[in-house]
Amino acid sequence: MSLYEKIVNKQEKISVIGLGYVGMPIAVAFAKKVDVIGFDLSKYKIELYKSGIDPTNEVGDEAIKQTTVDFTADETKIKEAKFHIVAVPTPINSDKTPNLAPVEGASTIVGRNLTKGSIVVYESTVYPGVTEDICIPILEKESGLKCGVDFKIGYSPERINPGDKVHTLEKIIKIVSGIDSESLEEIAKVYELVIEAGVHRTSSIKVAEAAKVVENSQRDINIAFMNELAMVFDRMEIDTNDVIKAMNTKWNALKFYPGLVGGHCIGVDPYYFVYEAEKLGYHSQIILSGRKINDGMGEFVADAIIKKLVLANKVVKQAKVVILGITFKENCPDTRNSKVADIIKKLDEYGIKPIVVDPQADKDDAKHEYGVNLIDLDDVKDADCLVFAVAHDEFKNMSWDKIDSLFGDFANNEKVIIDVKSILDRFEMEKREYSYWKL
Template sequence: MNLYENIVNREEKISLIGLGYVGMPIAVAFAKKADVIGFDVNKQKTELYKSGIDPTKEVGNEVIKNTTVDFTSDEARLREAKFHIVAVPTPVKDDHTPDLTPVESASRTLGKNLTKGSIVVFESTVYPGVTEDICVPILEKESGLKCGVDFKVGYSPERINPGDKVHRLETIIKVVSGQDEETLDIIARVYELVVDAGVYKAASIKVAEAAKVIENSQRDINIAFMNELSIIFNKMEIDTKAVLEAAGTKWNFLNFSPGLVGGHCIGVDPYYLTYKAEQMGYHSQIILSGRKINDDMGKYIAESTVKKMIKANKQINGAKVAIFGITFKENTPDVRNTKVVDVIKELEEYGVDIKVVDPAADKEDLWREYRIKLCEIEDIKGMDAVIFAVPHDEFKAIQLENVKMMFGTTGYVNSEVMNEVAATSEFDIDIDRKDCVLMDIKGMFNRKEAEDTGFVYWRL
């Protein structure tokens, strides 16, 4: 029997190295079909999983409580597995060059515990060549084994979209690759256990690495185009969202919208490709231009906020601004590389006092990464401007009248309570105020309704 059959018969185990937003859902999915060891160097994280808590909110506490994944931070347990999946982050440094520290460290840890007959599959996003040129030598050095003889490697780029309940591991075609045909076949069959959409066998490991890195580069460029259009149309006093809705009636118009581009993928992956291109003597034109536009959007939004506040006769130094949402995208606790922080830093340069509300964000990560504390929505009162930066589902229930109250001394009151007491004098709700600045980054509200309600309204 080969390794695939041994896994199906539960005679061999699968290990997941890295239990974050990508690795943990993969471990849980495989645990329905095989014996799985879930390893992470963060003992606090593995203890949370053991206690039935899902800090990523990707699968939920109930699923974690019932999964058979054997969570551990003991690296020696990796010796029990023969099929290893490495799913650790691949960030960039401050100078936008690849930071391969996590994947190199994971390779060292796995190498120390690698046994003969194993297959190692990397899922981390990298530039073409990292698996074979950087990771394999580390595995060989630490294990004393020979790649291609004692163990085999492959690459299968992760495509999980954090916070997305529709496009999941099971429903997205999985690209797989292996160093030889036999390895490729085993890797494909193993992933077919959990991927209902099926697998696509890439021609080589480098092809699979390249395919992944261009997926997010393509999205980054398209969003950069939308952001540039937004800048242009705002100067023309044309509503960008209205333009895109009109253009979107054509069958082949691509459905992208302007916004802040952060997170661990779209805002990072293009730099991996351009870094490798520079090494080969080619300086990127389009990719880096798109990156610059997207990286500058936080500053642009902050400056636009200040201009609208001046238009509303606000004193900028000492002004109070509430920001709703600080995660890198909606409906996820993930704050890694969030570009909302760029908006905050720029506004603070003007002497603005910032309050941040986000019921989804991971408070500990937010404090550790950015030294930012969250406020409760009830604390938002006496504001000079309100910025809706991330369209969490929780925020979509907020009505324009609720927002208006955030500018008064009473502060936010939900619609149900407000309707009950609107006739009393207990609440400060001056609907006729014309100095309330509402910055709606993702177009959550209706422009006409916002302007009719008396807001100084702006959106990308």
């Protein structure tokens, strides 16, 4: 009987290592079909899940309350499983090089608890070669077992889009790979239990690793192009969105828009690809150029804020700037690698300490990550400038009366509104005579 059959018959279990925005939805999805152990180093996170609370908002509290996932911070429980999914983050260091400490640590933990006949599948984003050159040696060392003989390994990159309730885990085609044809089929069949869209089998683990970093690098480059256009159009006094709307009337337009590029995927993955390329003697030209543009957008927006404050006759150092949103994307509580932080940092150079509001973000996370004390929207008053930095529904649905109530008692042409996500009506802004700027 194959491992897949044993898992389906509940003679063997699946373990998911790392229960964040990627791992937790996978664990919950599999638990609807088979027995699942969900492991995370954070005892605090485990207690939240056991209490029926979903801090990620990916599946919701009700799904957490109903799931049969065995949530644990005890690594020895991993021994009860034979199919292991590693879904830990892979961030970058301050020098933009890959930080593989989380995936190496997870490999050590899995290795200590690995048994014969197991399959280990990595979902963490890495550059081509990490799974075989770095992870396998750690698993072998810690377990005393031999890869290909005593256990098998595979790679299946995560493709979850945080906060997206349409393109959910089950509806996104899953890329799968294995160290040999046997493991590839076992891994594919296991994922087919929950992936309604089906799986795509790749020819090798390296191909699967490369596919993930390339698909996000492609998006990064396209957004960088739009950001560069936005900076030029700003000087030309042309509305970037109007240009994009006109361009998108053609059937083959790609429909990308300018904006802040943060998060744990698009703003990170290109650096993994570039790192490995440079090790092989190739210096990236297009990818690094795109990264440079996108990494500079926070500073560009901050400079626009300063310019509009000056034009509105504000004393810059005394201006009360309110930033609406600090998460890396709309309708998502994830603050990791948020480029809104770059706006805050640049404003600080001008002596401005902005007030930050974000109903989606966790206040403790914002304080820990960026030293920002979030306040409630209802506590905002006497603002000189509102910066719509993230397109949360709460901000998109604000009435004009509510927006106006956040400002001080002065003429509309002295009320500065910065619309990073182009969520406000430009014509309405002009009609109301606000001092308005959008990316």
